[in-house]
Amino acid sequence: MLRATLLQIGQVLTVLLLAPLLQGAIVQFEERVQQAQGPGLLQPYRDLWKLFHKQIVIPDTASWIYWAAPFVAFTAMLTVPILIPVLTDFPLPLSDMGDILGGGLILTLGSFMIVLAGLDSGSAYGGIGSSRAVMLGILAEPALIVVFVGITLLAKSMLPFVVNHLLVAEPAVYWSPAHLFLITAFFALLLAETDRLPIHSSTHIEVYMIEEARILEYSGPLLALLKWASMMKQFILYVIFSNVLLLPWGLSRKGEALDVLGSVAALAVKFLIVALAVVFAETAQSRLRFYRYQELLAASFVFGVLAIIGTQLS
Amino acid sequence: MLAAHLDPLVSSVFSLMAIASLVLAFVMLGSRWLNNYLYAFAAESWMIATLSAAVGYYGGYPELYLIAILTALFRGLFLPYLVWRIIRRLNVAREIHEILQPSSALVVGAFCVIFALAVSYKVGSSLGLAGTVAVLALTVMLSMKLIGFLMLAVRHEALSQILGLLVLENGIFLGAQILVPGMPLFIEIVILFDLLIVVACFGVLVQYLVAHVGSTSSLELKRLVG
DSSP states (O other): OHHHHHHHHHHHHHHHHHHHHHHHHHHHHHHHHTTOOOSOTTHHHHHHHHHHTSOOOOOTTOOHHHHHHHHHHHHHHHHHHHHSOSSBSSOOTTGGGOOHHHHHHHHHHHHHHHHHHHHHTOOHHHHHHHHHHHHHHHHHHHHHHHHHHHHHHHHTSSOHHHHHHHHHHOHHHHTSHHHHHHHHHHHHHHHHHTTOTTSOOOSSOTTTOSHHHHTTTOOHHHHHHHHHHHHHHHHHHHHIIIIIIIOOOOOBSSOOHHHHHHHHHHHHHHHHHHHHHHHHHHHHOOOOOGGGHHHHHHHHHHHHHHHHHHHHHO | OTTTSOOHHHHHHHHHHHHHHHHHHHHHHHOOBHHHHHHHHHHHHHHHHHHHHHHHHHHTOTHHHHHHHHHHHIIIIIHHHHHHHHHHHHTOOBOOSOSSOHHHHHHHHHHHHHHHHHHHHHHHHHHTOTTSHHHHHHHHHHHHHHHHHHHHHHOOBHHHHHHHHHHHHHHHHHHHHHHOTTOOHHHHHHHHHHHHHHHHHHHHHHHHHHHHTSSSBGGGOOOOOO
């Protein structure tokens, strides 16, 4: 019991501490692909350190929502790792709090609070960012729900652990069209949700700003919390993509110390593969116009529907 | 029936190829550029040719190899070449006025697939084929037909309409390969030559449109003449 609890804490700490490293790795790879030097793998840590030592400046119009949003977003991202297989392939204490839909709900809660905070300060940019983020959410949610339904039909369960076990145990299911389409659909969603091209929202150019516009009024430690939360969201989505769907192998079976270290190493390898795919997608594509965002997400929706069809036939 | 008793691995290979051609039909539905339709159509035809060769190999129908070669040559090379020649002569690179945006068309197409699944479920369970690759073949066939109709309905460049018709026909052909692989060779050859005539007729029609209406968009055909 004690070991299980420690493992659970370890899962949360893994997400908390390694999320900036993932962000740094992706940025570094992208710079390298473009034959630039790059800021280095550890730059996100340095950024967070710098922001935590700065002063907080608060707009006059801000209400309590402005204060609450970073903490809610950060806490939500600390909660989700409890529900998903980060290090072990068996459920740990409290991981029965929610299934896939529950995890999705908590992920969205953080983003919902940031939307409110963007509107709260009353600045024009915050309003634009929030409205665009909600628009993107409206387009992405149906595809996400269809993917969840597909996963559920594939594994006859809504728990990520069951999906993981099924895919490891049966290669026929792993290579079935339904599963391959789920991977494709989720990859498109992953690009959209983690601010990668073709919808790259975390730039400082006003025309494209989505993520940045919502948190434009924040400064200092609060901004650091928000940035950290978004890196953790990216890490969590990568965990779900690689440990549940794409590469379900290499998780700790018994939960012993050496096992767990091995699964951290496996996680690094898996993330390297996924990050290289993402870097390729970012390099190969150009940014979509705002009014063409739905094309990517409609494609993801179609793949989700095809996956559901595939599950009905196997 | 071949489809009812197949090795699981073989039936999953068949279903992968069938679904891949359905995906290519979606690529055609979701793109704006006429050239991209054409490439997707050619790829789809090659996929179907591979499928019929695979059915021939696993089902023991040697005449299907001939069909596969003919399909690859006619549908995969010759028909796209003819359509490509028409496109090159016309200077029309893309759909200009869309009736339905590509992304909306994709979503409508997805609903067509769901409808096709429901229908083929009914058919499959009444024939006692539920859970076999036959249901998948029926689904892919019906949904490719519906997507072909959708392309005919929402696109108005004459060339996209030719390709819509060809997708529709490809769907029927694909379904036939899996459901009734022993279909007599001559019928298949006749269908292939029919397609040639269809494309040739469309070529003449397009020339007529350009000469008399001044554009290849069917939206311009408003006046009823008798």
